[in-house]
Amino acid sequence: MIKEAMLYEKLSEGQVRCNLCAHRCAIKPGKRGVCGVRENKEGVLYSLVYGTLIAENIDPIEKKPFFHVYPASRSYSIATVGCNFSCDFCQNHDISQMPRATRMISGEDFSPAEIVARAKKSGSATIAYTYTEPTIYFELVYDTAKISVENGLINVFVTNGFMTTEAIETIAPYLSAANVDLKSFRDEFYKKKCGAGLNPVLESLKKMKEKGIWVEITTLLIPTLNDSEEELKDIAGFIAGLGVETPWHISRFHPQF
């Protein structure tokens, strides 16, 4: 399904600027943003993945991973295709990179109310927006999160954190927790390996803390690329500065993508 996008502005000559993530793509008519799931149709920006779920699973909350959010509960976990990163080592590259590689948008359509009803029926305590990148299916997240809060569920993100302050401010009233990947502490790594940048991620982490969102952090250790003692100390130091209560999950690399 398609829906007019949130958080964008109209520019001259039919162009639009998407302000959801830190790429802040300027998109010409007929073109899509870096994520491949937001398209300028005659001067109006649309999400192409509104309600179109490529994944729906009931996972243990610890698998997200969250170790301090309703331990031992289930988490109703969803995703659409697409991502604003292009990590060389992505473990879900078949769905995250699909729109960029093929322009295809795949999945089954559900309304936000249907998603919340299915989450309730599954006995889950939370809805997790995960597997790809929740920022790029923001309109679906926003509408679903509002309804789920009214139904006694809580919302959690598993995210790369490369979002704008505006996006965080908008979702914060409905978002209880986020597990944010801190993939490296080097901007060069983010540029070369992910097609992104480090600073917006650090800013998002600070902003989430400021908004009272519970934050856990994950780092996938890739031998020789981000596992030097110096870099790990840098990450640990930053996390300690965020707040010593912040859990840091270290995960094991296996080759993908």
Ligand code: SF4
């Ligand atoms: S969400 Fe997509 S279109 Fe919007 S700024 Fe990010 S990459 Fe560009």
